[in-house]
Amino acid sequence: SQQGEEDPQALSIQEGENATMNCSYKTSINNLQWYRQNSGRGLVHLILIRSNEREKHSGRLRVTLDTSKKSSSLLITASRAADTASYFCATGAGGTSYGKLTFGQGTILTVHP
Amino acid sequence: GAGVSQSPSNKVTEKGKDVELRCDPISGHTALYWYRQSLGQGLEFLIYFQGNSAPDKSGLPSDRFSAERTGGSVSTLTIQRTQQEDSAVYLCASTPQGGGGYNEQFFGPGTRLTVL
Numbered sequence: 074s075q076q077g078e079e080d081p082q083a084l085s086i087q088e089g090e091n092a093t094m095n096c097s098y099k100t101s102i103n104n105l106q107w108y109r110q111n112s113g114r115g116l117v118h119l120i121l122i123r124s125n126e127r128e129k130h131s132g133r134l135r136v137t138l139d140t141s142k143k144s145s146s147l148l149i150t151a152s153r154a155a156d157t158a159s160y161f162c163a164t165g166a167g168g169t170s171y172g173k174l175t176f177g178q179g180t181i182l183t184v185h186p
Numbered sequence: 187g188a189g190v191s192q193s194p195s196n197k198v199t200e201k202g203k204d205v206e207l208r209c210d211p212i213s214g215h216t217a218l219y220w221y222r223q224s225l226g227q228g229l230e231f232l233i234y235f236q237g238n239s240a241p242d243k244s245g246l247p248s249d250r251f252s253a254e255r256t257g258g259s260v261s262t263l264t265i266q267r268t269q270q271e272d273s274a275v276y277l278c279a280s281t282p283q284g285g286g287g288y289n290e291q292f293f294g295p296g297t298r299l300t301v302l
């Protein structure tokens with residue numbers, strides 16, 4: 074079953090605007106990751122945030138995590154046409170599920186030039 | 187270095203036939219995962235190998251699905267008596283050992299399976 078629920082399902086913006094995607098999950102986690110997928114094929118890892126972290130930055134990406142609300146957001150600033158892709162959050166539970174990730178349904182981002 | 191590779195990239199088969207999908211993980215990565223992605227959907231976990239431990243098969247949808255990993259490296263996902271609902275992209279990923287579970291997964295390009 075899918076743990077992550079992503080919102081919105083699709084997002085369409087103009088180049089230069091910021092894009093915000095949200096992810097909610099149901100069970101306890103030890104980390105949450107965001108991945109990007111182009112053209113329905115392999116996924117590329119973007120950023121990982123641990124359960125004891127609240128915010129993390131990587132280039133134009135900013136991820137927040139609120140474990141009390143079981144939610145995360147991914148912000149892409151100054152978007153570019155090349156950011157057009159599907160974005161997935163994935164949660165890791167740790168423990169006996171060591172390393173195993175549960176993926177959400179994804180947000181389709183379209184950035185218009 | 188080389189990333190995760192998968193073969194074939196595309197596979198078209200007839201309903202009822204068996205198929206084998208191959209995954210070559212990154213050298214030295216001890217954990218290997220198989221996922222299935224149906225059109226426009228998220229990734230569905232299938233099976234997970236970690237070193238010499240027994241694989242986590244909890245995501246396999248039916249007994250027609252099986253996977254093995256030989257020598258702790260290459261993995262083969264086998265689907266017997268394929269059905270049309272098996273049509274999907276099958277993705278493989280690997281991670282290095284350790285890291286306390288805080289490892290990014292490195293994905294292959296996937297195999298697109300079409301069952302006619």
